[in-house]
Amino acid sequence: MQNRKNNRFLSFFLALLLVLCGGFTLNRLHALSVPVADALVDALSQLGSRGQEVRSIQQKLRSLGFYAGSVDGIYGAQTRRAVVAFQKSVGITADGVAGPKTLLYLGLGSGSASAANGGYSSADITLLAKLIAAEARGESYTGQVAVGAVVLNRVRHPSFPDTVAGVIYQKGAFSAVNDSNWSVSPSATSRKAAQDAINGWDPSGGAIYYYNPAKTSNAYMLSRPVIVTIGNHRFCS
Secondary structure, eight states: OHHHHHHHHHHHHHHHHHHHHHHHHHHHHHHHHHHHHHHHHHHOBOTTOBSHHHHHHHHHHHHTTSOOSOOOSBOOHHHHHHHHHHHHHHTSOOSSOBOHHHHHHHTOOSSOOOGGGTTOOHHHHHHHHHHHHHHHTTSOHHHHHHHHHHHHHHHHSTTSOSSHHHHHHSTTSOGGGGSGGGGOOOOHHHHHHHHHHHTTOOTTSSOSEEEOTTTOOOHHHHTSOEEEEETTEEEEO
């Protein structure tokens, strides 16, 4: 009889222990799931995501004229539509997901800004190199650096957006962004040219415009004071 009571007590004790341990394990798993979910949001922002990266995406899209909603860190339908519109404008897959490629094109890719690069991030450098490859790959090395310098001169100029992405994607600023040349990947040369421009080399002499007179009929551009001619490009103030 006593053994039977002991067995019942032991069974009750084991059941209680399992319940308590199970609850503890679930709580631990729940606690662990929070940073994991946050890490996924940081790596891939999409419909339903929340956080600082979403705010950065919204702010950048707003500065580029694609987003007019609240910068609230919530990746809702309006943010997704803005991402799709941006993706279409630069010729990448328009899936509404702000993955690594979209972030790179926005100038929000991996790599934080550093003092060694004048405050420009690795994403800025890659985007600048892409613009140089698209706009000036047939020019001399000096001419390629000059094109990169024009972009940076615009970033610093009060009449233009204050980011590399903002300048490059400004409507009508660079024709190559909207044609087949934009599919060209940055070369080692264009990357080096971008870095040299960021390091302070400005063969353009401070220009904020350039054009090819053989391909331009724009009266405004043709009227700009020419600072220097490098290859096929005239660089203007």
